[in-house]
Amino acid sequence: MDAIVIQILNGLDKGSAYALIALGLTLIFGTLGVVNFAHGALFMIGAFCAVTFSKFLNLSHIVIDETRKDFLGNPLKVEVPYIYDFFGQATGDAIIDWAVPLSIIFAIPVMIAIGFIMERGLIKHFYKRPHADQILVTFGLAIVLQEVIKYYYGANPIPTPAPAAFAGSFDFGAMLGFDPNQIIYPYWRLVYFAFAAVIIGAVFAFLQFTTFGMVVRAGMADRETVGLLGIDIDKRFTIMFGIAAAVAGLAGVMYAPINSPNYHMGMDFLVLSFVVVVVGGMGSLPGAVLAGFLLGILESFASMAVVLETLPGINQIIIYLVAIIILLTRPRGLMGRKGVMEE
Amino acid sequence: MFGLNKRDFSLLLIVAFLALAAPFILNPFPEGSAMAQFNAGYPDLMQRLVIFGIFAIGFNILFGLTGYLSFGHAAFLGVGSYAAIWMMKLLTMNVIPAIIVSVLIAGLFSLLVGWISLRRSGIYFSILTLAFAQMSYALAYSVLTPITGGETGLQPKYTDARILDAALEPGQQPRANLFGVEMNDGFELVMGNWVFTFNAGYYIAAVVMLIAFYLSIRIFRSPFGMMLRAVKSNQQRMNFTGLNSKPYTLAAFVISGMYAGLAGGLLVAMDTQVGAERMFWTASGEVVLMTILGGAGTLIGPVLGAGFIKYMENIVSKINETILEQWFAFMPDWLGDFMVAIIYPFIGKGWHLTLGLIFMLVVIFLPGGLVEGGQRIGRMFKRKQPQDNTPDASKTPAE
Numbered sequence: 001m002d003a004i005v006i007q008i009l010n011g012l013d014k015g016s017a018y019a020l021i022a023l024g025l026t027l028i029f030g031t032l033g034v035v036n037f038a039h040g041a042l043f044m045i046g047a048f049c050a051v052t053f054s055k056f057l058n059l060s061h062i063v064i065d066e067t068r069k070d071f072l073g074n075p076l077k078v079e080v081p082y083i084y085d086f087f088g089q090a091t092g093d094a095i096i097d098w099a100v101p102l103s104i105i106f107a108i109p110v111m112i113a114i115g116f117i118m119e120r121g122l123i124k125h126f127y128k129r130p131h132a133d134q135i136l137v138t139f140g141l142a143i144v145l146q147e148v149i150k151y152y153y154g155a156n157p158i159p160t161p162a163p164a165a166f167a168g169s170f171d172f173g174a175m176l177g178f179d180p181n182q183i184i185y186p187y188w189r190l191v192y193f194a195f196a197a198v199i200i201g202a203v204f205a206f207l208q209f210t211t212f213g214m215v216v217r218a219g220m221a222d223r224e225t226v227g228l229l230g231i232d233i234d235k236r237f238t239i240m241f242g243i244a245a246a247v248a249g250l251a252g253v254m255y256a257p258i259n260s261p262n263y264h265m266g267m268d269f270l271v272l273s274f275v276v277v278v279v280g281g282m283g284s285l286p287g288a289v290l291a292g293f294l295l296g297i298l299e300s301f302a303s304m305a306v307v308l309e310t311l312p313g314i315n316q317i318i319i320y321l322v323a324i325i326i327l328l329t330r331p332r333g334l335m336g337r338k339g340v341m342e343e
Numbered sequence: 344m345f346g347l348n349k350r351d352f353s354l355l356l357i358v359a360f361l362a363l364a365a366p367f368i369l370n371p372f373p374e375g376s377a378m379a380q381f382n383a384g385y386p387d388l389m390q391r392l393v394i395f396g397i398f399a400i401g402f403n404i405l406f407g408l409t410g411y412l413s414f415g416h417a418a419f420l421g422v423g424s425y426a427a428i429w430m431m432k433l434l435t436m437n438v439i440p441a442i443i444v445s446v447l448i449a450g451l452f453s454l455l456v457g458w459i460s461l462r463r464s465g466i467y468f469s470i471l472t473l474a475f476a477q478m479s480y481a482l483a484y485s486v487l488t489p490i491t492g493g494e495t496g497l498q499p500k501y502t503d504a505r506i507l508d509a510a511l512e513p514g515q516q517p518r519a520n521l522f523g524v525e526m527n528d529g530f531e532l533v534m535g536n537w538v539f540t541f542n543a544g545y546y547i548a549a550v551v552m553l554i555a556f557y558l559s560i561r562i563f564r565s566p567f568g569m570m571l572r573a574v575k576s577n578q579q580r581m582n583f584t585g586l587n588s589k590p591y592t593l594a595a596f597v598i599s600g601m602y603a604g605l606a607g608g609l610l611v612a613m614d615t616q617v618g619a620e621r622m623f624w625t626a627s628g629e630v631v632l633m634t635i636l637g638g639a640g641t642l643i644g645p646v647l648g649a650g651f652i653k654y655m656e657n658i659v660s661k662i663n664e665t666i667l668e669q670w671f672a673f674m675p676d677w678l679g680d681f682m683v684a685i686i687y688p689f690i691g692k693g694w695h696l697t698l699g700l701i702f703m704l705v706v707i708f709l710p711g712g713l714v715e716g717g718q719r720i721g722r723m724f725k726r727k728q729p730q731d732n733t734p735d736a737s738k739t740p741a742e
Binding site: 035122125129131132133135136137139140141142143144146147148150151155267271274275278282312313316317320321323324327328331 | 410412459462463465466467469470471473474475477478481482484485486487624625628631635688692693695696698699700702703706707710
């Protein structure tokens with residue numbers, strides 16, 4: 001029982017990331033009908049938003065401290081972050097410590113802006129071109145974004161720690177009523193899961209309970225009719241693209257402490273997220289979320305020692321295997337709608 | 344000639360001339376001059392140019408004709424490579440059996456993958472092929488280590504049981520050969536300041552490439568090729584006329600898989616080593632880039648694209664900051680520094696950025712690739728002549 005629970009928990013954080021990226025992909029696909037291969041790059045840019053923000057908080061100036069001497073007897077030069085000047089040392093330290101969660105505030109406008117620029121500047125011109133062209137141009141864009149990030153931040157992963165309050169792990173099993181010291185789980189992964197649940201809930205609530213969301217859903221069902229009713233559906237779809245970019249970006253921001261951001265993390269996640277979208281059903285938002293968590297958990301089950309003994313190497317291929325089986329037996333995916341991407 | 348019309352035959356002749364004279368053409372700058380770093384006439388790079396040309400020609404038969412975008416072709420290249428290296432380990436260091444077996448094994452593997460993947464089309468087909476390729480990569484990297492060598496890869500050793508070859512001295516490095524002619528045999532022709540390298544391996548690969556190119560022309564012009572184009576333009580209508588398109592697409596898939604296997608076998612013949620990273624999905628993405636960049640659906644496009652990308656990968660990535668500073672040394676300091684600062688991100692390690700930008704520009708403005716670009720420039724010069732409207736594959740860009 002413990003072993004099963006811990007595998008489910010282990011699957012949750014990766015599953016959350018898959019679900020968030022797949023949700024954004026499906027939003028873009030469902031609204032604009034564009035297959036966005038640059039979505040992984042948006043996830044990566046989100047993670048680098050966290051890096052940039054914490055670098056920004058750590059910007060310092062040099063102050064000469066007369067009370068302390070260095071080994072030559074000269075007054076010691078101390079680097080003091082600017083943030084101390086504004087908020088004092090204690091508050092400043094706290095802000096620097098909480099850099100990752102705070103960078104959400106920074107990432108949302110940045111990601112929405114990037115989404116707008118991408119949609120208006122590039123993807124707008126590709127609505128009438130075949131899907132293959134859309135895949136290719138966004139694939140090219142993903143390479144460009146990745147290389148730009150690599151140029152400015154280098155090829156090495158940049159460690160971006162979680163706030164001290166959430167560092168380390170705790171005995172999650174004891175809280176759930178299992179034997180103590182059986183299920184040790186890192187705090188931040190639980191935070192990530194909760195965060196992902198909130199974002200997913202927010203997106204669904206936005207689509208379900210607001211007028212804007214209603215119009216967008218109507219546009220997803222029948223774009224032309226909504227247009228004929230005198231609603232500027234293109235504008236709303238552009239906003240949805242921005243929101244999808246922000247969802248991917250936020251997924252990246254919060255993922256930074258789990259996996260130090262590097263320039264190719266987007267591509268690593270993108271391939272799997274596409275598989276997730278296809279398994280969930282092209283164009284189905286609940287399907288994307290469900291498949292994301294399902295495949296994340298399945299992946300962690302496959303890497304259990306017991307399973308690996310009987311089926312060696314299964315953890316490497318399980319997701320692809322499931323995708324192949326699902327695509328061949330249920331062509332529309334788990335929850336795919338009829339008539340979406342069927343040639 | 345050879346069952347080709349005049350136009351195709353002259354195209355074949357041009358390609359043959361370019362391939363056979365490559366050691367001259369790719370070495371236009373004298374040795375030791377500042378421009379010598381742009382010389383691509385060294386054996387390793389020339390071999391790669393033609394081998395990846397074969398890979399892209401094969402990919403083009405699938406993507407260019409049928410429009411099925413496979414994101415997993417590197418798997419066939421990898422399988423072909425492994426088959427070739429095992430022939431070298433078990434049978435003989437002669438490259439002929441290695442290449443033949445690599446083509447056959449890659450063909451069988453692509454038959455299996457194609458039979459399953461071709462049940463879906465569009466993006467689902469892309470995802471299925473991608474999934475198969477990633478699975479092959481993951482398996483080659485982990486569980487299949489006894490067959491694939493895992494992370495270290497495989498190389499022929501003197502201890503291998505080569506049935507047909509004489510035993511080697513301990514420590515002697517087995518070398519790939521063609522009936523005694525070793526792949527890295529060759530001679531250098533010195534003409535004044537110029538040094539031209541002629542390499543046996545390159546010429547073997549070039550001849551194979553010419554045969555592959557000839558076959559692809561025949562496929563393009565055959566009724567079979569016409570069927571494949573029909574699949575691309577309207578599969579549904581084709582089905583309504585009572586034709587089952589599956590055998591045609593599957594045949595195209597297997598043929599392009601065999602081309603990939605051939606390229607993999609040749610790669611092993613040239614450098615006698617193989618690793619799993621050859622099957623990673625970025626390698627599949629690379630052949631997509633090559634084909635689109637050159638011009639999908641055209642005959643010569645994929646070869647041009649492969650040449651362009653491999654040249655960039657090997658030459659542009661070698662330019663570093665010091666070389667750039669030398670180039671702009673004649674300028675005033677501030678202007679030189681400015682130029683270096685602007686150009687630096689696009690060269691050396693940043694060559695992928697240049698590649699990505701060029702690729703995006705091509706997809707946006709030139710859907711027919713570099714070939715279409717060439718045709719547009721050609722048309723600008725002879726605009727006044729009446730346009731000939733003969734239907735020609737090289738003029739229909741991929742859609």
